[in-house]
Each structure stands twice: as C-alpha cells, then as structure tokens.
Amino acid sequence: MTFFHFGNCIALAYGPYFLTYKYSGMPEYGGFWKCAQVGGMYMLTQLCKMLLLATFFPTSDGPPETASLATELVKTTVDFGDVMGLSIVMGRVPGAGHIKILITGLGWAAADLLLTRALPLWVGARGLEFDWKYIQISLDANISLVHHLNMALLVWLWWRSDLAAAVRPIVAVLIAGCIYRPLLPQMLAILLGSRPLGFGLLAACATPTLCTALIACHIFITHSASFR
C-alpha cells in the first residue's frame, strides 16, 4: 500500500522486540553486543542446517503442499540443530540464569526476524496492493519472539544438572514440541480436513506456544524456588 503501511507493519513486528530488550534490564548487562553475537551464532547454525538439508534432502519438484508429512517430519528433525546452537551459545553467554535466557532467546529471535521476515515486509508491504498477509507476518513475528524465549528457557533447563528428575521428561517433550511446531499447519490440515488460513492459523500457532511458555515458566519458577 503505502510507506506508512510498511511503517505500521515494522512497528508491529519490531516493537515488542525493542520493548522486551529495553524493559527487561538487558541494557544494564551490555546485552546489545551479546545479542548480536547470539545472532551471529544463529546464522552459523542456520548455515549448517541448510548444508545438512541440501545434502540429505534434495528439493522435491512438486509444490510444498504435496510433500508428505513423514518427509516433513524428517526434515524438521534437522531443527534439533537449533537446540545444539542454543546450547553452545548458552555456554558462552555470561550472567545469571534469567539474563542468560533473555539474551540468548532475544538475540536468536531478533536474528530470525531480520533474516526471515524483514525482506518479505520490505518487498510486499510497500506495494500498491493491500493484503492482510503483512499484518499477519508481523503478528507472527511476535509469536515467534515468545517461541524463541521459550526455547532458550527450555534448553537452559535441560542442561541444569540439578533439575528435578521428575520434570526432565516434561522438558524433553516440550523441546520436541517446540521443534516440531512448524508442522502444526499440516497436522491441523489432517485433523480438521482443511488448512487454516490467515488469522485462524495465527491463533492456532499462538495457543500451543503460549501454553508451552506457561508450563516452562512454572518449571523454571519451581526450579529456582528450590534454591532459595
């Protein structure tokens, strides 16, 4: 539509990231540079993942909708690389538990946002044509912020040796759930008979993410409370 519309989309996509950075106490820890480093690690991880995918899963010729769920499942398994990348980053970022999680999660999410969503917005939202798609991309960026913070938290919990043995399987299941999240639309398509679109899909993605976030928070709180 107009440049104004592009501004709107950018504000909606990047605003929460900025607010999270500004008001979660990160600037006091010199978090900006750390976040940038985490972003660099994110890129490296994605590169490795892409190399893996390109080597073992050559692109199929058909449209993406025709790919079977099983193939997609195997492909998404490569995303465990994210967990490894996060683990490595987590080991190198100094600081107390929650700051570590915030910096890693935010850096990871910001790099993801810059690399996957900035270009579609720049190309699409400035065009003459109006489409709700760009508002949806921006909202999806917000969900993905929660998702990445969530991942960082879960990975951090996983590497705690003092984590209660009872919750460890729960954490493992939640990590797996987070990783296989991109398959959600396809699963829904199989379950509901039709692929949800637009705002329906957004809601469908947001609900499990928020639920996981609540559970992960609860585990974190119980875990840190046990050390008071």
Place this chain on the structure above:
Amino acid sequence: MWSDQELVEMLRSSVPYYLVVALPLLILMSPVPVDAAAEFTVYRLQQYDLHGSPHGSRSSLVNVEARSLDASSVARRCVLARLADLTPSHYQRVVSQGAAALLILLPVNVTSFSVDQRQLVHDVEAAMLEADSQLAVYVAYETQELLDIYEAVRTATNTDAVTSAAAAMMSSLSTDGYQIVVGGSQSKLMADMTIANVQGKLSGYGVEEQLPTIAIVAHYDAFGAAPELSWGADSNGSGVVVLLELARILSRLYASPRTHPRLNMAFLLSGGGYINYQGSKRYLEDHLDASDSPLLSETHYTLCLDTLGSGDSLRLHVSKRPKETSPGYQFFQALQEAGAAVGINVDMVHRKINLQEDTQAWEHEKYSMRRLPAFTLSRLLGPKTGERGSILDTSENVDLTSLTRNTVVVATALLRHIYNTSVDGIFDNGLAVTKKSVKSWLDLLTSQPRSPQLLSGKNNPLVSTLHQILTRYTNEARVTFLKADKRDPEWAFYDITRATMAAYAVKPAAFDFLLTMAILAYLGVIYVFLQYFPKLYAMMVRLASPQKSKTH
C-alpha cells in the same frame, strides 16, 4: 585491542547516522514492487482527428481509485460500468464531473443483447465518438475476476453514503477499494499511417477504352468504440463478401469467349470508409483527375455495397433518382425482379447530398458529387442508425443464410443487367453462390479487428490477402497507399489501442490510521506487561510454591 564495550559504543554512535543516509537511499532506489490483484487486457477507445476536429478519448494513462457508476462523485476516479448499464447521459455525467477514466465491461457474449439494448449501446458509442474527452476510456471483456472487482467497488461505493466517520472506518476494514493503473506512455499521433486501396478490373470484349464500365465498391475497414473490438462483420464485412463473390463469378464469365461481355468491370476495396470514405476519394482523384486512366470516364454506374448481412429487404440508396432509361434504373429493376424471386423487397431510398456537412453519409455520395451515377445497396434504412461501426458487430451478427441470399440477388441482378437476358441457368458448374464460400470470406474478414489504424503499413497481412484474392480473379490488381497530408491532415489516428490494466486492492488512508492506533494500543499493553513483569513473576512464584515461600 578494543573491548566489547568500546565497539558497542562506536556502533551506537555511528549506526544512526549511517541509517539516516542509507534508509532514504534504499527507499528511493528500490522500486515499488508490482504484483497486482488482477491484471487484464483492456481495449482503448478510438482516438482520431477528422477534418481537424478531435474525436474519442485523449488520454491513455490511468492511476486512480475505482468507483461505480452510482457513486455520488466520480471526480478524479475511474468509473467502472457494465456496457448494459451505460447510457449516453451517464457518459455525459462522467465527463462533466471530471472523472479520470472509464472502464466499460463488455459481456463475452454480446449476441444476448435485446434490440433496445443494442440501440442503447449504439447511442453510447456515438456519444463517446462524437466529440473528444480528456478521460481515458477502456473496454474490457467481463471475466469472473473483473466482475468480483466490480461488485466489490459497488458495495464500497454504497458505504460512501455512511454518515459517521467511525462507521466508514469500520466498513473499510471489511471492504476493499481498488486502485486502477494503466502505465506506459501517453498515446501519440501515428506518423506515416497509411490506408490501402485494393483495386482490380476485368476488361470487356473489344477495345477497352471505348467500353462502358461498371464499378463495384465496398470499403473493407471496420469501426467501433474500441479499435481492437471493431470486427465489422456486417459493416462492412458483408459488403466485401458480396464483392469478392461477384469478382469470383465474373472472372469465370470473363474468361470464357462465349460469355465475355462488352463491358468493363472495376472492383475497389476501399480503405478508410468510416473516415469520410478516404479510399474512394483517392480512387476518384486518381482515375478522374489523372487523364491517363480512362476507366471511370464512361461508367454505367458505381455500385457501392454496404451492410448486407441480414434482414429481408434491401434498399438502393441514391442521391439523384436515375432516369428510367439509364443503366442504373435497369439495374434497379433487375434487382427488384431478382429480389422478388426469393422474396426480398428492394426499395429505392432517395437522400439528397447535404453539401453543408463535412462528411458524406454513404460511399456513393463521393461518386455522385463527381457527377458519376452511383448508388449504395444496403439493408439499412439510413446511414446513421448506429449499426454501422459498432463493437457489437461481431461475426455472430451476420446471418449467413441472408447474406448468401443477398449475394445471389445482387449477382443475378448484375448478370441480368449485363447480358440483358434471363440468367436462371447460369449459376451452376462452380458459379453458384454457396454458404460455404460466403462463410470462408466472412471468416477471413472477421479473423482480426479492422479499424483503420490496425490495417496501416505496407505489409499488412489482411490487405495482402485481399490483394492476392483480387489478383486471382481480376486483371491488374494492385494496392495503392494513401497518406494524410503532412501539413494539414484530413485525418489522423493515435496509437495505444490496447493496454494492460492492473487493479490493486487498497484501503483508504483512514484505515492506516486505525491500524496505527491498534498497533500503538497493542505495544502499550506489552509495555505495561513488561513493567509489571517482576510483580507478576513474584505472584507466580507464590502460586507455584506456597509452602516453600513460607519456609524462607
């Protein structure tokens, strides 16, 4: 070595300044992406000058929002209208309100129009071509995509009448507006445009210069509101079909010594029939003013064929009633006899040439003005019924049976006049006028739109084909090209007859403000959430482990 902190500080101090320079550069340099909701081919209204006065649409560029015909104001908007809904008064209103463009949706099947609707379309076409207007007028075929846009625009237009601004904003959430864009360059005068005359003749038995001549003339060009939609099947494809059939039959008769008449035949497929018969005008100049060509100096009559594709009666339009002893009157009688044999009524319609007017109504008037006996044979009552030169004149508009029968009547009458005897038995052994041959001529002529500007050029395929046909049937067939005078052109055409139109779904500016408000509110909620996060966190801790918080 720099520490991390120093690097961050440096980045912090310099990055904003780089951004100030880089962002505007980026914005300026990257083109605005173009992927439209819908793109379709549109056909532009005629734009031409005749005798110095401009006609049709003067503009070809569009970049405005769409409105429907019933919108309260259409100033600087593109009006979308279906052809069936449009009336001349609508068109006048659109022009007078200062609309930027008009897009007319043409049904794919125009034969479904009733007689009244057809008359209305003819009136609209006449109103659009009568004078010039500054708005860009395009015609497009109705597709489902285009109809959806049309419906959306109509409902959006109805919400214009909503009283409060809030209601308008809310309605803008659900409905789409459309920005209509036709890019490219403004239409330009076509320099070096040519109009071709295709002519041929059959020489009679004896000394050619001493024999009288019968000239048969039909203009082969077509006209209509949009050049690319000017199929002209009836007007004047049917006239050309009759001429080609006559040429075919006569070529056989002239080839045999037994039936070689003492009479020359001249055939002319004239161009520019809708711009005051420029082809005939040039033909007359060539053959009368230049003394070396005596072909027309001694003519029995000139028979112009115009619009013969349907109907049950024919009219012989004359400017001056022929004397009862003249060959013209004999031909008329022969026509009446031949018509009566197959149940067709042939009348003579007399209309004086109006010398006050710049343009001649019928082609024969060009010849009558040069004192040559001439008449036009047509199914029409008069020249200005609107049926000549309409975009509705597609090949479905021609009734092949009627056209075949009319061809037989003309051929019979002509032969009866030439041989001065009954010719009942002559139409056999390959001379018969068949529906098949008539259809093949008509298919050839309606295979492409034939507006004059589309037939320009030395190597136009249609003109070449017509030339080849006349070469086969007549002697000395040739094509002559005429151009408008450079300094004081009698006629001129403009280019861009078709374009690609894009329709972009857009929202009004009010919608963007609404969106900004919503986003600000959303960010505010997040801000409040983050500000109260420590408190929330403490609350969650208490909820999660009440027994443990008690122990500490």
